[in-house]
Amino acid sequence: MHSKEQISHDDYQKTADWLMSQTKHRPQVAIICGSGLGMLADTLKCQDSFAYSDIPGFPQSTVQGHAGRLVFGELKGKTCVCMQGRFHMYEGHSLCKTTFPVRVFKLLGVETLIVTNAAGSLADGLQPGDIMIIKDHVNFPGFVGLNPLSGPNDDKFGPRFPAMSGCYDKGLRSTAMEIGKQLGVAGLMQEGVYAMVGGPNFESIAEARLLHRLGVDAVGMSTAAEVVVATHCGLRVFGLSLITNKVVKSYEDSDSVNHEGVLEVGRLRSQTVQQLVTELVSRMEINNNTAI
Numbered sequence: 001m002h003s004k005e006q007i008s009h010d011d012y013q014k015t016a017d018w019l020m021s022q023t024k025h026r027p028q029v030a031i032i033c034g035s036g037l038g039m040l041a042d043t044l045k046c047q048d049s050f051a052y053s054d055i056p057g058f059p060q061s062t063v064q065g066h067a068g069r070l071v072f073g074e075l076k077g078k079t080c081v082c083m084q085g086r087f088h089m090y091e092g093h094s095l096c097k098t099t100f101p102v103r104v105f106k107l108l109g110v111e112t113l114i115v116t117n118a119a120g121s122l123a124d125g126l127q128p129g130d131i132m133i134i135k136d137h138v139n140f141p142g143f144v145g146l147n148p149l150s151g152p153n154d155d156k157f158g159p160r161f162p163a164m165s166g167c168y169d170k171g172l173r174s175t176a177m178e179i180g181k182q183l184g185v186a187g188l189m190q191e192g193v194y195a196m197v198g199g200p201n202f203e204s205i206a207e208a209r210l211l212h213r214l215g216v217d218a219v220g221m222s223t224a225a226e227v228v229v230a231t232h233c234g235l236r237v238f239g240l241s242l243i244t245n246k247v248v249k250s251y252e253d254s255d256s257v258n259h260e261g262v263l264e265v266g267r268l269r270s271q272t273v274q275q276l277v278t279e280l281v282s283r284m285e286i287n288n289n290t291a292i
């Protein structure tokens with residue numbers, strides 16, 4: 001299923017055209033809300049919102065904590081589009097379906113993608129409630145050929161062999177750390193490496209130890225595929241992980257992770273994440289690129 005499904009340029013364009021016929025907003029920034037972080041969309045003013053089920057070509061969200069709504073609106077003078085709910089491989093979507101909205105955003109004229117997620121920490125210095133600014137990722141599904149860019153390349157979006165070095169914008173990363181200081185939450189923030197795994201099960205102890213040894217700081221079941229597609233089509237990317245749990249790495253540890261706990265940490269930190277993202281958007285420079 002993963003390698004065979006193809007989505008044509010026309011399919012992305014039809015969805016983008018439909019959205020442009022339904023809203024006057026022309027977004028410059030897109031935000032993908034992670035598990036329990038859907039409230040990021042609530043900060044948008046003058047909202048137009050669409051249930052995924054009403055948008056032609058859009059996949060459907062099936063995960064608790066992912067409302068399944070696309071929200072357009074204004075945030076600090078920038079026009080934004082916010083995904084309240086993302087798509088994951090483990091829901092049964094092909095990777096090109098999970099990343100479908102990213103190319104639609106490109107066609108809408110978006111220049112910058114902000115990805116957020118809930119993640120478990122491997123790094124000893126990252127505690128639940130901390131915010132990890134993503135400096136790089138390990139795309140584990142890609143190692144075995146599960147890549148949203150598999151199949152014929154669509155040259156209108158980007159090159160056959162895109163570079164992934166520097167895919168998390170350095171300037172936005174340092175601005176976010178600055179903002180953290182000004183908000184008084186610098187102690188909660190650090191940069192780190194995110195790894196995407198397929199899920200839906202959480203990691204075994206041996207898997208957790210392996211990830212830790214490989215230099216992974218936090219692990220989740222999303223994001224890297226979206227960032228690969230965004231980087232391929234030239235979007236500037238900023239990513240953050242809200243650390244919702246520590247991944248169990250010891251056979252002596254009786255802790256166990258569950259999705260409700262993940263959502264709960266999202267609720268507890270919602271205001272801080274909201275303030276950080278709002279201030280980052282406010283400081284962003286926009287080039288007004290035209291849509292391809």
Ligand SMILES: O=P(O)(O)O[C@H]1O[C@H](CO)[C@@H](O)[C@H]1O
Nearest residue numbers: 034035117118221222259262
């Ligand atoms: O990556 P997001 O969508 O934030 O969600 C994370 O939280 C869920 C597990 O609790 C998984 O879907 C994992 O990927």
